[in-house]
Amino acid sequence: MEGSPVLQVHELYKYFPLSQGPWAALTRKRRRMVRAVDGVSFSVHRGEILALVGESGSGKTTVGMNVVGLQQPTRGYVLFDGYNVTEWARGHGPSLEAKDGPLAALSRRRRIMRLRQKAQMIFQDPYESLNPRQTVFDIVAEPLEIHRLARSREEKKERVREALETCGLVPADHFWDRFPAELSGGQRQRVVIAGALVLEPELLVADEPVSMLDVSIRAEILNLLHALRRERGITILYTTHDLATAGFFTDRMAVMYLGRIVELGPTAEVLARPQHPYTRALISVVPVPNPRRRRQRFILQGEIPNPTDIPPGCRFHPRCPCAVPECRETDPQLRPVAPDHEVACIFAGQL
Amino acid sequence: MAILLDVRDLSVDYLADDGTPLHAVDGVTFRLEEGRSLGLVGESGCGKTTVMLAILRLLPQEGRIVRGQVLFDGKDLLQYSEAQMRQVRWQHISMVFQGAMNALNPVRTIESQIVEALQVHSVVEHAQAARERAGELLRLVGIPPERGSQYPHQYSGGMRQRAVIAMALACNPRILIADEPTTALDVMIQAQILELLERLQAELHLSLILVTHDLGMVAEVCDDVLVMYGGVVAEYASSDVIFNDPCHPYTQRLLQAFPDVGRPGAALASIPGNPPRLDDLPPGCRFQPRCDCPRRGPICAHEPPPLTEIAPGHYVACHWVRKV
Amino acid sequence: MKFLRQFIHSPMGVIGAAMLLVVVLVAIFAPFLAPYDPYERVEASPEDILAPPDRDHLLGRDDAGKDVLSLLIYGARVSLIVGFTASFMSMLIGTTVGLVAGYYGGRIGNLLMRLADFLMVIPDLPLMLVIIAVWGRGLWKIILVIGILGWTYTARLVRSQVLSIRERQFVLRARALGASDARIILRHIFPQVLPLIIAEAVLDISVAILAESSLAFLGLGDPTLVSWGMMLNFAFERAISRQAWWFLLPPGFAIVWVSLSLVLIGNTLDQIVNPRLRTHHLFDARRMVALVTGEPPQRGVELPG
Numbered sequence: 002m003e004g005s006p007v008l009q010v011h012e013l014y015k016y017f018p019l020s021q022g023p024w025a026a027l028t029r030k031r032r033r034m035v036r037a038v039d040g041v042s043f044s045v046h047r048g049e050i051l052a053l054v055g056e057s058g059s060g061k062t063t064v065g066m067n068v069v070g071l072q073q074p075t076r077g078y079v080l081f082d083g084y085n086v087t088e089w090a091r092g093h094g095p096s097l098e099a100k101d102g103p104l105a106a107l108s109r110r111r112r113i114m115r116l117r118q119k120a121q122m123i124f125q126d127p128y129e130s131l132n133p134r135q136t137v138f139d140i141v142a143e144p145l146e147i148h149r150l151a152r153s154r155e156e157k158k159e160r161v162r163e164a165l166e167t168c169g170l171v172p173a174d175h176f177w178d179r180f181p182a183e184l185s186g187g188q189r190q191r192v193v194i195a196g197a198l199v200l201e202p203e204l205l206v207a208d209e210p211v212s213m214l215d216v217s218i219r220a221e222i223l224n225l226l227h228a229l230r231r232e233r234g235i236t237i238l239y240t241t242h243d244l245a246t247a248g249f250f251t252d253r254m255a256v257m258y259l260g261r262i263v264e265l266g267p268t269a270e271v272l273a274r275p276q277h278p279y280t281r282a283l284i285s286v287v288p289v290p291n292p293r294r295r296r297q298r299f300i301l302q303g304e305i306p307n308p309t310d311i312p313p314g315c316r317f318h319p320r321c322p323c324a325v326p327e328c329r330e331t332d333p334q335l336r337p338v339a340p341d342h343e344v345a346c347i348f349a350g351q352l
Numbered sequence: 353m354a355i356l357l358d359v360r361d362l363s364v365d366y367l368a369d370d371g372t373p374l375h376a377v378d379g380v381t382f383r384l385e386e387g388r389s390l391g392l393v394g395e396s397g398c399g400k401t402t403v404m405l406a407i408l409r410l411l412p413q414e415g416r417i418v419r420g421q422v423l424f425d426g427k428d429l430l431q432y433s434e435a436q437m438r439q440v441r442w443q444h445i446s447m448v449f450q451g452a453m454n455a456l457n458p459v460r461t462i463e464s465q466i467v468e469a470l471q472v473h474s475v476v477e478h479a480q481a482a483r484e485r486a487g488e489l490l491r492l493v494g495i496p497p498e499r500g501s502q503y504p505h506q507y508s509g510g511m512r513q514r515a516v517i518a519m520a521l522a523c524n525p526r527i528l529i530a531d532e533p534t535t536a537l538d539v540m541i542q543a544q545i546l547e548l549l550e551r552l553q554a555e556l557h558l559s560l561i562l563v564t565h566d567l568g569m570v571a572e573v574c575d576d577v578l579v580m581y582g583g584v585v586a587e588y589a590s591s592d593v594i595f596n597d598p599c600h601p602y603t604q605r606l607l608q609a610f611p612d613v614g615r616p617g618a619a620l621a622s623i624p625g626n627p628p629r630l631d632d633l634p635p636g637c638r639f640q641p642r643c644d645c646p647r648r649g650p651i652c653a654h655e656p657p658p659l660t661e662i663a664p665g666h667y668v669a670c671h672w673v674r675k676v
Numbered sequence: 677m678k679f680l681r682q683f684i685h686s687p688m689g690v691i692g693a694a695m696l697l698v699v700v701l702v703a704i705f706a707p708f709l710a711p712y713d714p715y716e717r718v719e720a721s722p723e724d725i726l727a728p729p730d731r732d733h734l735l736g737r738d739d740a741g742k743d744v745l746s747l748l749i750y751g752a753r754v755s756l757i758v759g760f761t762a763s764f765m766s767m768l769i770g771t772t773v774g775l776v777a778g779y780y781g782g783r784i785g786n787l788l789m790r791l792a793d794f795l796m797v798i799p800d801l802p803l804m805l806v807i808i809a810v811w812g813r814g815l816w817k818i819i820l821v822i823g824i825l826g827w828t829y830t831a832r833l834v835r836s837q838v839l840s841i842r843e844r845q846f847v848l849r850a851r852a853l854g855a856s857d858a859r860i861i862l863r864h865i866f867p868q869v870l871p872l873i874i875a876e877a878v879l880d881i882s883v884a885i886l887a888e889s890s891l892a893f894l895g896l897g898d899p900t901l902v903s904w905g906m907m908l909n910f911a912f913e914r915a916i917s918r919q920a921w922w923f924l925l926p927p928g929f930a931i932v933w934v935s936l937s938l939v940l941i942g943n944t945l946d947q948i949v950n951p952r953l954r955t956h957h958l959f960d961a962r963r964m965v966a967l968v969t970g971e972p973p974q975r976g977v978e979l980p981g
Contacts, residue, residue: 056538056539056540056541057538069852070852071848071851071852113854114854117852117853117854118854121852121853122849122852124845124848124849125845126845129844129845129846130845130846130848130849131846131849132846132850132863132864132867133846133868134867134868135863143850143853143855143863144853147853147854147855147856147859148853148854185626187626188626193849196849196853200853215395215396215565215627216395216565216566216567216606216609216610217395217605217606217609217622217623218622218626219609220608220609220610220611220620220621220622220623221622221623221624223611223620224620224622242538242539243539243611244539244613245568245610245611245612245613246611248611248612248613248615248616248617249611249616249617249618249620250617268616268617269616269617272613272616282540283539283540284613286539286540286542286543287539287568287613288546288566288567288568288569288571288572289568289571289572289612289613289614290567290568290571290595290607290610290612291571291595291596291612292571292572292591292592292595293592293595293596294614295571295572298543298547300540300543300544300547301540302544304508304510304538304540304541305538
């Protein structure tokens with residue numbers, strides 16, 4: 002992929018303290034932590050679609066939340082357009098500023114607002130992410146009001162119309178007086194996307210945007226996201242547990258397991274030649290819509306361990322079909338096996 | 353193979369608040385042979401769950417079976433009394449309801465809930481025997497029996513689904529209906545549950561009906577597929593035919609809309625519009641308003657297409673698909 | 677509109693509203709309805725004192741020879757003023773505290789909630805008695821005391837709602853857009869809890885009316901105003917021994933009437949607006965429970981897909 006990275010995530014850690022009783026607090030036991038994200042680095046280039054793939058508990062949603070600034074990382078930082086947005090939001094100065102730009106002179110609040118404008122998040126559940134008491138117009142116009150982007154009522158109306166129609170809600174006047182309850186799931190998700198698009202963002206973090214939708218609607222939404230990249234050059238971070246939808250429209254893919262990226266590479270390459278045992282298993286269990294192509298499934302037994310007790314060594318070894326004693330001791334780091342293709346496994350490149 | 357379940361022309365109406373009947377299911381016909389598996393595919397609201405509830409005669413009060421036959425072993429279940437029906441449910445046909453794994457009683461142990469199911473259906477009288485049978489069932493679905501003394505919240509989603517399947521198997525049914533058994537589960541857990549269903553089917557010689565919106569799952573597990581749209585059967589054939597030689601425009605579009613991990617980057621077709629609402633069904637073919645088939649004509653808008661057998665075992669409801 | 681329709685279709689709510697409307701009209705038009713002015717001095721002859729009902733005095737006379745019916749009609753004014761003002765005040769305080777404690781949480785939230793707990797566990801009436809006894813009697817003092825002590829339940833209710841609404845995706849979305857706290861609270865959270873607050877406030881009115889009556893009954897009402905509680909107080913002290921039921925029963929009945937009407941309205945509102953489990957057709961909890969047990973689902977269950 003050409004172009005400079007829009008988004009750089011560097012050594013991101015996000016721990017959540019586990020709530021504990023008063024007794025534990027008194028005895029000063031070490032506080033147990035949920036290690037949701039445990040050292041994740043990646044970058045996304047302008048106009049690229051990166052899939053962040055993983056099961057629930059892999060930390061993919063947490064990464065997305067940290068990218069758009071809904072959460073603050075425990076450690077590490079997020080560079081957006083070269084600016085360290087983590088530091089801004091924390092209230093420190095722009096000490097890790099990667100470049101001098103027009104933003105350097107802005108106040109902290111203005112810079113955070115710029116991030117909020119340029120990086121938008123689309124949530125999983127279109128039934129939940131719209132305020133049931135707002136009309137479609139209010140929902141899509143609200144971002145403009147927050148960022149004071151429309152100078153007049155007419156301009157606001159025009160921009161809302163444009164956003165709705167880009168998202169396939171044509172004609173817009175037909176929809177904007179309605180309440181979310183009057184819309185189908187697919188239409189609601191379009192409203193959500195329109196509400197993000199109205200700010201002309203550079204980055205969309207789409208958190209499982211189609212997992213709650215029916216198959217025929219799913220394709221429409223994915224095609225819409227794909228078109229946004231093609232026509233507007235919007236960069237998309239697409240988090241999902243569904244490798245099949247990720248394979249359809251993403252350029253690169255990062256597979257996460259238990260808070261870490263275990264494999265990162267071009268989508269087609271990862272799907273065709275997965276190098277990490279986890280990726281291999283994950284791909285093998287995706288249902289293929291053709292009985293003539295039923296394959297052997299590598300089904301991992303058990304479930305993702307609790308992120309409070311991450312296994313020592315390679316965190317995947319207890320479920321790994323290829324584990325050797327060494328896996329219990331070495332915690333493998335990502336290393337390249339092919340151009341742009343990195344894997345965190347001691348057998349990387351030998352599978 | 354013997355035909356175990358033969359559903360003919362099953363039609364269900366729901367009464368709206370103002371008393372008008374809504375034709376939720378119209379003329380559904382299919383057969384289930386012993387030991388085989390049938391996939392019932394369709395989007396939400398297409399009536400697939402309603403068909404299953406009608407077969408078990410568990411429709412909500414607003415629902416009425418207005419036409420049709422449900423022949424189980426040659427006898428029409430629709431003629432059965434409620435008491436006879438209770439014998440059939442669970443003991444001959446049992447169902448894993450959608451979301452049932454989240455409806456387990458949170459304050460009772462898994463084992464005691466299975467024991468209760470056994471006793472309610474008077475399979476086992478003695479408490480000790482019931483507990484032994486519960487342990488057996490848990491082992492069957494891949495749960496260590498000693499975990500039976502735990503509570504639902506100590507189980508993960510996949511384990512709860514296994515426990516619910518164990519309950520459904522309590523009375524050694526001949527047909528197991530699973531309604532969206534893997535929705536809301538992670539891919540790996542989905543695969544585990546599918547593997548379990550396949551294994552149970554082979555070990556217990558079960559006939560399986562899988563109700564789902566997930567085409568991929570059906571392709572992996574089922575021998576036959578029934579595609580429903582807007583309360584009617586669109587296409588009914590063997591799995592191989594449905595996935596490799598679909599004839600109904602809806603089936604074709606649906607398959608093109610389904611991303612295939614084996615073919616990354618392939619274009620996805622979308623079906624414009626939304627499934628019909630029950631209170632606003634189109635007069636002719638129910639798929640006609642969304643159909644983009646070049647052959648479609650005026651007849652589609654006026655006359656509902658009959659379900660026609662175009663080849664042995666291949667049924668299609670479309671005016672433009674003819675016998676070859 | 678849908679809300680109104682639901683309300684009209686509930687017989688309980690309509691009856692309650694009608695009952696309340698009668699009292700409100702009586703209070704507004706008291707000077708026209710009352711046959712006598714209860715604030716006028718009456719020169720009572722001994723036989724007028726606690727005279728039983730007759731044609732001129734339909735509900736008889738009180739211990740000062742005044743017309744009980746007129747007292748009753750004017751008493752509605754005080755009761756309603758106290759009820760509405762005090763409950764409005766507690767609603768305002770309770771909602772603010774609930775919103776702040778629920779949305780911000782943390783130390784301030786904890787502090788506010790502990791304060792609410794503290795006020796909740798102290799029995800209201802004795803506390804009011806003490807405050808009024810020290811502070812002095814007067815209509816506005818009574819309203820203030822009732823209002824200031826009555827917000828705790830509303831605050832708890834609002835807070836618990838806010839805690840769950842705060843985590844909902846549309847609030848998260850607003851935060852991601854950069855919306856200010858004020859905007860999130862006012863635009864996204866408050867509208868969701870408003871119906872609940874109104875239902876609660878209606879129930880609060882009856883509590884406030886009862887509290888005022890209790891204070892007046894115990895002799896701590898505003899001595900310059902006629903209220904039902906005051907009437908009960910006098911009746912209890914002076915009329916019972918003379919078996920003057922016409923003085924004792926009407927104010928008691930009036931209090932029950934108003935409280936009942938408000939409870940009927942409040943419960944109806946509550947039933948309409950109460951946050952049920954989110955009913956998505958895929959995850960209808962009631963249906964699932966019905967289905968797992970193998971029993972036919974009950975009426976009111978959503979149509980399956």
